[in-house]
Amino acid sequence: MKKQITVVGAVLLENGKILATKRNDDRILGTLWEFPGGKIEVGETPERALIREMMEEFDDQIIVGEKVATGVHEYDFGIVNLTAYYAKFVTHNFDLIAHSKVEWITQEQIKNLKWADADQTIAYALETADLAKVKFNELN
Numbered sequence: 001m002k003k004q005i006t007v008v009g010a011v012l013l014e015n016g017k018i019l020a021t022k023r024n025d026d027r028i029l030g031t032l033w034e035f036p037g038g039k040i041e042v043g044e045t046p047e048r049a050l051i052r053e054m055m056e057e058f059d060d061q062i063i064v065g066e067k068v069a070t071g072v073h074e075y076d077f078g079i080v081n082l083t084a085y086y087a088k089f090v091t092h093n094f095d096l097i098a099h100s101k102v103e104w105i106t107q108e109q110i111k112n113l114k115w116a117d118a119d120q121t122i123a124y125a126l127e128t129a130d131l132a133k134v135k136f137n138e139l140n
């Protein structure tokens with residue numbers, strides 16, 4: 001039985017663009033594009049996990065919005081269940097603590113990047129999403 005890994009990713013929106021990130025090369029899947037995030041810890045909601053991860057990875061506060069989609073992929077190290085949520089930055093320190101590369105991309109550019117396998121359904125959903133209509137819960 002392979003290990004189940006529950007991961008959350010942030011689809012950060014700004015000026016109609018989406019933040020695509022590459023993790024530091026020494027980390028797992030370092031050559032592929034993904035959404036910033038990480039594993040949900042015991043007792044955490046997905047939203048709290050995302051807020052914690054964005055603080056750890058960028059030193060920034062975010063507001064979490066609606067769910068985008070979930071993607072599942074069986075890697076050799078385990079089965080990743082990745083759920084992505086829309087989010088937006090409240091602060092803009094944007095320190096690249098965990099990433100080697102970040103890029104604000106348009107929806108048209110999504111298909112040009114080589115995404116991690118678990119991200120495929122999320123990337124596909126984003127290509128046709130109406131980003132102007134995304135709702136954010138200002139309370140979280």
Ligand SMILES: Nc1nc2c([nH]c(=O)n2[C@H]2C[C@H](O)[C@@H](COP(=O)(O)OP(=O)(O)OP(=O)(O)O)O2)c(=O)[nH]1
Binds near residue numbers: 038
């Ligand atoms: N953050 C993130 N991880 C992804 C994506 N797609 C994908 O397959 N993954 C995989 C890579 C990792 O195996 C796992 C996330 O773990 P992580 O290493 O980022 O999580 P973490 O920071 O909480 O954990 P750790 O490095 O401290 O062990 O999910 C994605 O879009 N974003």
